[in-house]
Amino acid sequence: MAMHKTAAKAVGASALAALVLTACGGGDESESSEEGGEMLNNAGTLQVCSDVPYPPFEYFDGDGNVVGFDIDIAEAIAESMDAELEIVQTGFEGIQSGVALDSNTCDIAISGMTITEERAGNMLFSEPYLDDNLGLLAATAADVSSLDDLEGLAVGVQADTTGATYAEEQGYEVREYSDSGLLIQGLESGQVDAAIGNISILGYQAGESDTSEFIEEIDTGEQLGIAAQSENTELIEAVNEALAEMESSGELEELEDTWFLEGDTPEEGDAEETTDDEAAEDEPAEDEGDE
Incomplete structure (x- = not known):
């Protein structure tokens, strides 16, 4: 099982260890366009839920485009399925709870999401694509x-x-x-x-x-994974096949180096200004955080 060491900027040790990917066995070597359509909400389009901004996984560049480590992976998956990529901006609560997938808001969710037992009860996870x-x-x-x-x-x-x-x-x-x-x-x-x-x-x-x-x-x-609806085993198998190919070709390691080591990534666009009143809305109740 190959392991690739990565590190986040300004973290001098192997802060991000590598990914653990296992090729998915069984099934045909390639998916036909017709088969790909059956896996997706809209044939020919891979809709991906992602919580933006969450740099360096997903964020807006200076031109307003969504870019990032996850987005590059999503583009590679879409290409392997001969599908167009559509990013659906979604709050993380809807992603991690499985609600966004179950409501057909998107086909898969990729948003720096840790695989947990609770989340795995609500959705199917791919093989891990990054250790964290x-x-x-x-x-x-x-x-x-x-x-x-x-x-x-x-x-x-x-x-x-x-x-x-x-x-x-x-x-x-x-x-x-x-x-x-x-x-x-x-x-x-x-x-x-x-x-x-x-x-x-x-x-x-x-x-x-x-x-x-x-x-x-x-x-x-922790390990990060890509999620699909609980019953959509065909889609998660296609995702695993794409990830395994990226791993074996070295593309996944190249993306890690680009986004977590080299620092040669697009600049973030100007974020909307947040007023004190808006920020205060995110403050929890006084007893929040106590078990």
Whole structure:
């Protein structure tokens, strides 16, 4: 089983370890257009739910196009199925709960989503395409050197993520944000002193920020996967075949290097300004985060 080491920007160790992919056996070597149509909501089009922005997995570039590591993978999958790619912007709650898939909002979901037992009960997951851990990012002025320093500090997380679950289980003073962009804004503006989330995201942000620093990796052994409706085994098999081909050809490793190592990626477009009132809407109830 091949393992490829990657690292997020500004994280000096093998913060992102590699992917573990297993070729899917059985079935024909190639899908016909007719067979591809039966797997999809709309024949000839692969609709992909993704929570944008979530750099470097998915975000808007300066021209307003959705780009990122996940998007490149989605494009390769669509090409392998001889289908056009359509990105459907979807809130992460709808993605991780399986609601977006069950309502036929999209065919597959790819959004830096960790495979968990609970989520696997609501959808089919592909073979993992990236190994990931959680990480701790803190404001440089917060005097945080480890997780032990978080007592009494405000810790930001993205709602409905494994980072949020971890922070709540630890009993931290948690403030939730609806997306990673708002989470980073909250850290940079001083609404929170630290942030906990996937190391692939926070390590990337650390490399882009002069006001925050990556503090610590939290070894949770997470793996990211692509999801389809629970009964759509044919589609998830096609996804696995595409991922296995990308793995064997070296394309997947090249994408990892591009998005997590080299830093030669499109600049983010200007995000919409968030007012204090809008940001406050993402603040949790006072007892949120306590088990």
